[in-house]
Amino acid sequence: MHLLILGGTTEARRLAELLADAPTPGLRVTTSLAGRVAAPRLPPGEVRVGGFGGADGLAAWLREHAVDLLIDATHPFAGTISFNAARAAATAHVPLLALRRPGWTPVEGDTWHDAASLEEAARLLPGLGRRVFLTTGRMGLAAFAGLDGLWFLVRSVDAPGAPHPARMETLLDRGPFTLEGERAVLRRHRIDVVVTKDSGGAATAPKLTAAREAGLPVVVVRRPPAPDGVPVVSTPEEALRAVRDAYARHPAARGGTPAVPEGG
Known part of the structure; x- marks a missing residue:
């Protein structure tokens, strides 16, 4: 049985680790990374890096490599690949499961401002502060380039x-982040407004607590829409159970020999 994980997230790496910690005879695991990070944290197991060439290219890869189950564990804001995965899975007749971390929800004391896009977040900023902690990543900075003030x-x-943006300092770092570290960033740089995408998860959530403690407004960019009709789990452990269920129904679990592509 061949499992393909569309990865690049903490959850995808954790699922690959869970599968490697208790290897299953006859189960082949491949994780695909988009290649947008120069030095990604590689998960255990087979890894491929780079795009597929859209939905048709992914469907062809699924067929060529005899994939039996596809798990979309990409970032919640990597919307295009999720729709491509849904189309490719339907075309290649491969079961698809989405591993999608829950979004954040405000709690008492939060001052959140909802934005539908990075462009809308940029329009909100002049009325909220002058020193911005922008935690939306390096993609999409053009939306903020005109805010010279x-x-x-x-x-x-x-x-x-x-x-x-013309007036910008770069902080190169990778989560998970600590609450004390986020407090220090806000103090050191005299931040008065935070911008984030609703990525969810615990790795980058401490900035929200630090902003709440400091009484700072937070602009939260909503997630893009996801494909309809795709089964969704929210944790790597749930995804692991789904993989085991699929394996139990596969010929490999009954001593059979799954089809292996030529050269595979």
Whole structure:
């Protein structure tokens, strides 16, 4: 049985780790990374890096490599690949499961401002503060490039390219982040407004607590729509159970020999 994980997230790596910790005879696990990060944290098992060439390219890859189950564990804001995965799975007749971390919800004391896009977040900023902690990554900085009256602290894994805000300092770092570390960032840089995508999960959530403690407004960019009709789980452990259920129904679990593509 061949499992393909569309990865790049903490949850995808954790699922690959769970599968590696208790290897199952006859189960082949491949994780695909988009290749947007220069030095990604590689999960255990087979890894491929790079795009597929859209939905048709992914469908062809699924067929060529005899994939039996596809798990979309990409970032909640990687909307295009999720729709491509749904189309490809339907075309190649491969079961699809989405591993999608729950979004964040405000609690008492939060001052959140909802935005439908990075562009809308940029329009909100002049009325909220002048020193911005921008935690939306290095992609999409063009939306903030025209805000010359504001200063930005941009945190990303890799250095951003142009276009970007004229008054900007870059903080190269990778989560998970600690609450004490986020408090220090806000104090050191005199931040008065935070911008984030609703990525969900615990790895980057401490900034929300730090902002709440400091009484700072937070602009939260809503998630893009996801494909309808795709079964969804919210944790790697739930995904692991789904993989085991699929394996139990596969010929490999009954001593059979799954089809292996030529050269595989």
